[in-house]
Amino acid sequence: MNTERFLNQPSAWLPVDPDDNVTISSRVRLARNRKDAAFPGWAGEDECERIWEELREVLMHCATLKGPMAVGMAELSPLDKQLLFERHLISREQADRKKGSGVVLREDEAVAVMVNEEDHLRLQSMRRGLDIVKAWDVANELDSEIEKKVDYAFSTQIGYLTACPSNVGTGMRASVMLHVPGLVLMNEISAVVKGMAKIGLAVRGLWGEGSEATGNMFQVSNQMTLGEREEDIVANLEQIVLEIVEHEKNARLRLFEQRENVIRDHAGRAMGILSHAHVLTSKECLDLLSDLRLGVDMGIVQLQGPEVVNDLLILTQPGHLQKLEGRRLKAEERDVARALLVRSRLNRALKKSDKKNHE
Amino acid sequence: MNTERFLNQPSAWLPVDPDDNVTISSRVRLARNRKDAAFPGWAGEDECERIWEELREVLMHCATLKGPMAVGMAELSPLDKQLLFERHLISREQADRKKGSGVVLREDEAVAVMVNEEDHLRLQSMRRGLDIVKAWDVANELDSEIEKKVDYAFSTQIGYLTACPSNVGTGMRASVMLHVPGLVLMNEISAVVKGMAKIGLAVRGLWGEGSEATGNMFQVSNQMTLGEREEDIVANLEQIVLEIVEHEKNARLRLFEQRENVIRDHAGRAMGILSHAHVLTSKECLDLLSDLRLGVDMGIVQLQGPEVVNDLLILTQPGHLQKLEGRRLKAEERDVARALLVRSRLNRALKKSDKKNHE
Numbered sequence: 001m002n003t004e005r006f007l008n009q010p011s012a013w014l015p016v017d018p019d020d021n022v023t024i025s026s027r028v029r030l031a032r033n034r035k036d037a038a039f040p041g042w043a044g045e046d047e048c049e050r051i052w053e054e055l056r057e058v059l060m061h062c063a064t065l066k067g068p069m070a071v072g073m074a075e076l077s078p079l080d081k082q083l084l085f086e087r088h089l090i091s092r093e094q095a096d097r098k099k100g101s102g103v104v105l106r107e108d109e110a111v112a113v114m115v116n117e118e119d120h121l122r123l124q125s126m127r128r129g130l131d132i133v134k135a136w137d138v139a140n141e142l143d144s145e146i147e148k149k150v151d152y153a154f155s156t157q158i159g160y161l162t163a164c165p166s167n168v169g170t171g172m173r174a175s176v177m178l179h180v181p182g183l184v185l186m187n188e189i190s191a192v193v194k195g196m197a198k199i200g201l202a203v204r205g206l207w208g209e210g211s212e213a214t215g216n217m218f219q220v221s222n223q224m225t226l227g228e229r230e231e232d233i234v235a236n237l238e239q240i241v242l243e244i245v246e247h248e249k250n251a252r253l254r255l256f257e258q259r260e261n262v263i264r265d266h267a268g269r270a271m272g273i274l275s276h277a278h279v280l281t282s283k284e285c286l287d288l289l290s291d292l293r294l295g296v297d298m299g300i301v302q303l304q305g306p307e308v309v310n311d312l313l314i315l316t317q318p319g320h321l322q323k324l325e326g327r328r329l330k331a332e333e334r335d336v337a338r339a340l341l342v343r344s345r346l347n348r349a350l351k352k353s354d355k356k357n358h359e
Numbered sequence: 360m361n362t363e364r365f366l367n368q369p370s371a372w373l374p375v376d377p378d379d380n381v382t383i384s385s386r387v388r389l390a391r392n393r394k395d396a397a398f399p400g401w402a403g404e405d406e407c408e409r410i411w412e413e414l415r416e417v418l419m420h421c422a423t424l425k426g427p428m429a430v431g432m433a434e435l436s437p438l439d440k441q442l443l444f445e446r447h448l449i450s451r452e453q454a455d456r457k458k459g460s461g462v463v464l465r466e467d468e469a470v471a472v473m474v475n476e477e478d479h480l481r482l483q484s485m486r487r488g489l490d491i492v493k494a495w496d497v498a499n500e501l502d503s504e505i506e507k508k509v510d511y512a513f514s515t516q517i518g519y520l521t522a523c524p525s526n527v528g529t530g531m532r533a534s535v536m537l538h539v540p541g542l543v544l545m546n547e548i549s550a551v552v553k554g555m556a557k558i559g560l561a562v563r564g565l566w567g568e569g570s571e572a573t574g575n576m577f578q579v580s581n582q583m584t585l586g587e588r589e590e591d592i593v594a595n596l597e598q599i600v601l602e603i604v605e606h607e608k609n610a611r612l613r614l615f616e617q618r619e620n621v622i623r624d625h626a627g628r629a630m631g632i633l634s635h636a637h638v639l640t641s642k643e644c645l646d647l648l649s650d651l652r653l654g655v656d657m658g659i660v661q662l663q664g665p666e667v668v669n670d671l672l673i674l675t676q677p678g679h680l681q682k683l684e685g686r687r688l689k690a691e692e693r694d695v696a697r698a699l700l701v702r703s704r705l706n707r708a709l710k711k712s713d714k715k716n717h718e
Binding site: 261262264265268269271272273274275276277278279336339 | 620621623624627628630631632633634635636637638695698
């Protein structure tokens with residue numbers, strides 16, 4: 001697979017909708033397994049390889065995966081694996097695998113199927129913004145296509161069988177990524193997180209389970225996979241997300257009313273540091289890009305082409321950065337390369353809108 | 360006294376010499392007292408007032424104080440006192456006084472005489488850069504002029520008598536203000552400070568005794584006033600300062616060789632924050648201006664008119680800021696006004712040299 005193409009392609013999980021700048025992306029993931037075959041964690045390498053080849057063939061002929069690309073983990077360099085991981089196309093766990101595991105992607109990256117990660121099949125459907133129903137439709141369509149050719153491990157009593165009991169039933173995890181700096185700055189995020197937990201939703205960081213909420217980005221997803229209909233899970237999640245979006249918009253308004261200088265200072269400093277620093281760690285960069293995005297969203301910072309913030313969110317990650325440079329970089333080298341990339345892209349975007357920012 | 364004039368006048372203690380950007384200013388202060396009169400701390404208000412009037416008359420006719428301006432502490436508003444203090448023309452202690460205490464200034468602020476501070480007379484002579492000999496010459500000249508008209512309290516055995524024993528003898532304190540970010544960044548400053556103490560020199564912060572070394576500015580001065588000739592004190596101090604300047608230049612070179620990215624990052628961030636922040640405390644502002652000055656000194660940051668850094672060092676102080684705004688400001692209001700002032704001045708200075716900084 002030629003992974004260079006990704007460098008010029010906006011990632012499927014980044015928003016373009018100027019009306020909703022809180023919801024970043026929606027995602028539905030379905031865990032499925034082939035009947036009469038050991039789960040990947042129990043199967044031997046040969047069996048895994050056989051299953052990967054068989055399922056790859058099936059997937060390459062699914063209409064839902066138009067323009068499909070398939071690649072085995074064994075064929076990917078560590079850097080390319082990192083790149084796919086950073087684009088949310090494969091998981092950290094799958095990146096650690098080699099022979100007998102692979103991924104099939106739709107050309108636009110909006111649909112990806114991991115084969116022999118924890119389960120035989122992990123179908124993922126991603127959409128920009130709050131579009132969880134459509135994400136489910138696409139996943140469902142692909143699921144039906146596959147089901148025509150593959151016998152799934154399924155119990156009429158409990159539903160789809162999966163390697164981990166927490167996925168048994170629908171095998172579905174629906175999640176929405178949110179950018180909520182307003183709730184964080186107003187110290188209201190922990191109340192929201194607690195509220196989510198009470199109604200059975202999980203709140204995680206940018207990289208899913210166990211990850212920190214860097215850059216004020218949170219992922220809200222269903223915990224339950226058993227005893228609920230997929231349509232209900234999706235509708236319920238959408239409803240809750242709409243409420244969080246309202247909370248966030250409200251927090252931003254109050255923030256501006258009560259602490260205008262603080263919020264202008266926040267966004268201004270982010271712009272100042274990002275456009276002038278010569279050393280930037282990944283974490284600081286994400287946090288500052290979050291502050292900058294808030295400034296852009298609130299009309300405080302003017303950028304010629306605000307999508308530069310999205311581009312940078314993706315391109316400043318270690319894998320993308322090294323791919324851009326065309327070589328492996330040590331951590332300190334990455335921090336310097338990251339700062340250079342951010343500086344030049346932001347200053348280009350600032351050029352034409354310079355006057356407005358400095359008034 | 361119309362203190363508005365100060366707002367457009369560069370302060371006498373700020374450097375203009377592009378060849379020596381380490382030494383900021385040189386200062387000689389002489390403590391003198393009138394014979395047969397109680398020290399100001401012991402004298403009553405009436406006696407103080409009489410002495411202030413008498414000495415003011417003498418000072419107004421000294422040729423060394425060309426274009427003299429005299430003002431009593433009682434006539435000054437708290438804000439104007441703050442302004443004079445920030446320009447190093449009066450001390451914090453004198454600012455607390457009212458009737459019977461005053462100051463006489465030379466038009467260009469390079470010579471100032473405090474009357475009835477701790478002593479009857481405190482003659483101060485200030486020069487830009489390393490010019491301690493000349494500062495001493497001017498102070499000495501003024502001293503001789505005064506001595507023709509005023510009987511000094513003087514003992515042939517120990518020299519000039521002063522209110523505080525630590526000044527007895529020459530009554531002289533010679534000091535040099537240095538900007539040494541290189542030594543600070545290379546963690547060599549504490550060794551230098553210890554070395555100074557060993558040879559009888561004191562190292563203090565920007566505002567003299569008991570003040571912190573904000574903005575990487577240190578003031579080196581003689582401790583001894585007894586048993587040494589003035590010329591020797593001055594020559595000795597000058598020699599030591601020359602050595603510190605060499606140390607600092609050396610530290611900057613090594614810094615650039617060993618940690619170019621760090622130093623570029625430092626200066627870049629300072630510029631980025633100063634030109635974009637909307638809230639700036641006095642302390643942060645001083646520290647960032649120090650980083651920026653280092654960047655300008657090292658040719659890393661290009662400014663159209665680098666004297667803007669000096670101007671801002673002075674103008675961002677609380678008194679100057681309020682004077683510029685024409686009214687008293689609360690601390691939070693000052694932080695906002697300070698950020699606005701810095702932002703607009705720096706962006707003006709950046710305009711023409713923008714391209715170079717962003718390469």
